Amino acid sequence: MSQDAEGRTVAELAALFGGRAVKGGDAVVRRVSSIEAAGAGDLAFVEDEKLFGAAGACRASCVIVPEGAAGKLEGFGGAVVEAARPKLAFALAAEVLHPPRRMEGHVHPTAAVAEGAQLGEGVYVGAGASVGEGARLGSGTQVHSNCVVGRGVNVGRDCVLRPNVVLYEGVTLGDRVVLHAGVVVGADGFGYVRDAEGVYHKFPQVGAVVIEDDVEVGANSCIDRGALGTTRVGRGSKIDNLVQVGHNVQIGPHCILVGQTGLAGSCRLGTGVVLGGQTAVRDHVRIGDGAMAAARSAIAEDVDPNTIVSGMPALPHRQSLREQAALRRLPDVVVQLRKLQERVEELENAKR
Amino acid sequence: MSQDAEGRTVAELAALFGGRAVKGGDAVVRRVSSIEAAGAGDLAFVEDEKLFGAAGACRASCVIVPEGAAGKLEGFGGAVVEAARPKLAFALAAEVLHPPRRMEGHVHPTAAVAEGAQLGEGVYVGAGASVGEGARLGSGTQVHSNCVVGRGVNVGRDCVLRPNVVLYEGVTLGDRVVLHAGVVVGADGFGYVRDAEGVYHKFPQVGAVVIEDDVEVGANSCIDRGALGTTRVGRGSKIDNLVQVGHNVQIGPHCILVGQTGLAGSCRLGTGVVLGGQTAVRDHVRIGDGAMAAARSAIAEDVDPNTIVSGMPALPHRQSLREQAALRRLPDVVVQLRKLQERVEELENAKR
Amino acid sequence: MSQDAEGRTVAELAALFGGRAVKGGDAVVRRVSSIEAAGAGDLAFVEDEKLFGAAGACRASCVIVPEGAAGKLEGFGGAVVEAARPKLAFALAAEVLHPPRRMEGHVHPTAAVAEGAQLGEGVYVGAGASVGEGARLGSGTQVHSNCVVGRGVNVGRDCVLRPNVVLYEGVTLGDRVVLHAGVVVGADGFGYVRDAEGVYHKFPQVGAVVIEDDVEVGANSCIDRGALGTTRVGRGSKIDNLVQVGHNVQIGPHCILVGQTGLAGSCRLGTGVVLGGQTAVRDHVRIGDGAMAAARSAIAEDVDPNTIVSGMPALPHRQSLREQAALRRLPDVVVQLRKLQERVEELENAKR
Numbered sequence A, B, C: 001m002s003q004d005a006e007g008r009t010v011a012e013l014a015a016l017f018g019g020r021a022v023k024g025g026d027a028v029v030r031r032v033s034s035i036e037a038a039g040a041g042d043l044a045f046v047e048d049e050k051l052f053g054a055a056g057a058c059r060a061s062c063v064i065v066p067e068g069a070a071g072k073l074e075g076f077g078g079a080v081v082e083a084a085r086p087k088l089a090f091a092l093a094a095e096v097l098h099p100p101r102r103m104e105g106h107v108h109p110t111a112a113v114a115e116g117a118q119l120g121e122g123v124y125v126g127a128g129a130s131v132g133e134g135a136r137l138g139s140g141t142q143v144h145s146n147c148v149v150g151r152g153v154n155v156g157r158d159c160v161l162r163p164n165v166v167l168y169e170g171v172t173l174g175d176r177v178v179l180h181a182g183v184v185v186g187a188d189g190f191g192y193v194r195d196a197e198g199v200y201h202k203f204p205q206v207g208a209v210v211i212e213d214d215v216e217v218g219a220n221s222c223i224d225r226g227a228l229g230t231t232r233v234g235r236g237s238k239i240d241n242l243v244q245v246g247h248n249v250q251i252g253p254h255c256i257l258v259g260q261t262g263l264a265g266s267c268r269l270g271t272g273v274v275l276g277g278q279t280a281v282r283d284h285v286r287i288g289d290g291a292m293a294a295a296r297s298a299i300a301e302d303v304d305p306n307t308i309v310s311g312m313p314a315l316p317h318r319q320s321l322r323e324q325a326a327l328r329r330l331p332d333v334v335v336q337l338r339k340l341q342e343r344v345e346e347l348e349n350a351k352r
Helices: A010-017 A049-056 A086-097 A317-351 B010-017 B049-056 B086-097 B317-351 C010-017 C049-056 C086-097 C317-351
Strands: A020-023 A042-045 A062-066 A079-083 A192-194 A200-202 A208-211 A230-233 A308-310 B020-023 B042-045 B062-066 B079-083 B192-194 B200-202 B208-211 B230-233 B308-310 C020-023 C042-045 C062-066 C079-083 C192-194 C200-202 C208-211 C230-233 C308-310
Touching: A010 A020, A010 A079, A010 A086, A042 A086, A049 A062, A062 A086, A079 A086, A086 B192, A086 B200, A192 C086, A200 C086, A308 A317, A317 B317, A317 C317, B010 B020, B010 B079, B010 B086, B042 B086, B049 B062, B062 B086, B079 B086, B086 C192, B086 C200, B308 B317, B317 C317, C010 C020, C010 C079, C010 C086, C042 C086, C049 C062, C062 C086, C079 C086, C308 C317
Parallel strands: A042 A062, A062 A079, A208 A230, B042 B062, B062 B079, B208 B230, C042 C062, C062 C079, C208 C230
Antiparallel strands: A020 A079, A192 A200, B020 B079, B192 B200, C020 C079, C192 C200
16 A cells, blocks of 8 residues: 555656657546546556457546557547556556655654664654664664564665564565565574484574565565575565465575465575465475476476476476376276277187 | 353253253353363253264253254253254354453553544454554454554454454455454555566555455455455455465355465455365456365366365366376276287287 | 573583584584584584585584594594484584573563463563463563463463464463464364355354473464364474464374464374475374375375375375376376277277
């Protein structure tokens, strides 16, 4: 959610995302909307040719269309902007129209900020939040209500910690990191050593966590600290809700982890890896740059760069599809095989 | 958990759930119990004929039995009520014997309630809770310790927000909604647009969430706000722990989502849909009224009303069972096929 | 995380874990480290013969090696200890070098401790935490910031509740229990009874939860209270992040539940059961002592003691592997079968 928009001219926005205002460059838009719900003051977009009709009939003040498509919005009376990638243009415009809400720099009287903590300019600390000894919060950072920032935590500039986020001791966040409500960073990894009596002793979990710039993490996700080393989430990576990132995991930049995915200890993701929802990755597995996994994949072996995998266990996606297709025929295969056995038996009997 | 029960006569309770007190209508019961643990003052039930013996020997003050079965509790000395559906009767009786604990209307001195917030009669706000500007809490609603209710949130009457619940800005709850500890409603949905450099830009997540009357949501579950539209959970639906509901999802009334299930963006569930634990539903999939999915289903395509699906990918349950049965035989099929190939080869050789 | 280590002599530590200081018994170590990152004052270990070279070249002040292997650390200048199980020895040494941080006994002025609550000696209650009426906290227990301890909760000695943990009313914890941030214990189990109109009525969830000594539970995991009976986690069991434990589940001692696992209601795990990540267990299933399940298993039937299962549905691991291997060949089986059918047809035609 964001502040009430101030409003921008269509021409300003078009310049921002490199579009061309075909008509109505002076019109002012105040917020983004879907084609269906749009009204006066709204910016909408259309990318799919099948929706041009609906877009033409909509009531938005401005619609972003693909290059060369301005003429196809029949009957549309508002402003029209052409852009190479309308959805991307719309997202970039939304960043300006709906900037993250700025909270006035302020420490709520019920917050508990340790004496040694260092707060940059304009830092917001909400009601009931705690900031531990030696913690540093960069300028413009927001720590919402009931967050707990542990001792020695280092948070960069313009980060947003939504309510009830917990950062254990010594965690490091870069700039513009967004953590949604209930995220836990730096809890102990899950490592034990079993003794001869079957009793488990904790393997030390005394490492670090580093979350780089521009990472966003969804509600109630957990990122464990390293055992002896460091768990790292690369810049620009986006993590959905209820995701588990085990100790010593290395996530490269610009990765996408969809909801309820779990990464076991020490696995490594390259740059731009995309994992569908509820994916599981075995410990120590390496996933190459640009690789993708379909939802619910169970990745037990290394994945080559720029490949797509799916299934349980995860296989190259084409192989997985072939096996699925064959599996659909398996009950019939069983029947066919039996019949064939009978026919062969008959042939054999005839021969005797 | 609930308050200490006041006690009701067996006759009162029988009237409540439409049962017939066969004997002991004046007896008083104070709480519900299992057959095994029941003692004086306890109400128990038995539905399964195999357990009639145990029920007869139990020490409850009253047992609810199926219609016509009162005579079968041999040796039982307490009150007996007959009901068409004993378990349902027991649940209805429990609602009276163990009403949700009423908290006295009260704002704890450590709570932070914004000046503009409107609190109905008898509202309880626990220690350390925050209620934002413009938020409205209906009469009788309980906001337990350390909950965070965002700006402009609208909560109905007699809702219960257990500790550490977070409602982001603008969320709407109906009446009698129960949210267990750690639930997050209204966090940003997971939507990004990738640019030519592989950098992800946030697609606007500025929509709404509406949770209708009588919904209950389990601990640490997450319900994201709509991107441009609204995420909706229909009245009477029940959601278990650690469930993920993506942006723009539409859940109809009286649905059941068992633990760790995940619904990707924009999927739609009709009325009375039941999804077993750890189910996954792909984005934009529609599931018809009364459909059911077995635990761990991976639903990638629309599901017809009143059908049962299972498996990964989810198939009609019978087909899924058939494939599973065939799969159990697959190693043998491979062997049989090889043998058959040899026999055919022999026949072919003999022919030459 | 833990306090700054005080430092111990190698001889002291060797005595602790039953090792033999081959050289440098007087050396002092202050913390644990990996072979790669170790420096002066660090204790490291090596178990795998392939890493002896790296260990020899490392800069740790002391390395623990397998029995009889001290001579194999070529060129190593620090102290060397031999132990039967170096990793276990290292874990035991770490317990001494990195003891859980002791918080000074203290109730933060912003905490809300009910008048009737009983706090043992040296209890720590952090900022914004709540402790309800009749709750008891054993001596040395730490309740970190923004935890909520419900009415009548009974917590043993030397427990650690990390921030934002919620214990519902009446929950019981043994001694030395560690609950990581966001854990919820005692929320209502998921049980409803459907009436003739399709409306769900809550089955009473008024039972208890008992967590025995030395249990550790990972961040944002949920352990529900019993419906009528008790949910129990046996002593020494370790539960990872985002795990769901349903009502009335019985977990024996020394079990391991890896991340995102879900146990449906009333299932029973014996002693020393190990469940891999994202495993699901159907309600009422029994898993015998010492049984293990591979990650992502879907356990729908009872599992015998000391067996290994895997897959969906979970099968004995060997059978599961055999089926997987056969499945890899299935697309080829379909093709081979078709060819064989043609060959048989030809033979049949020749015969006529």
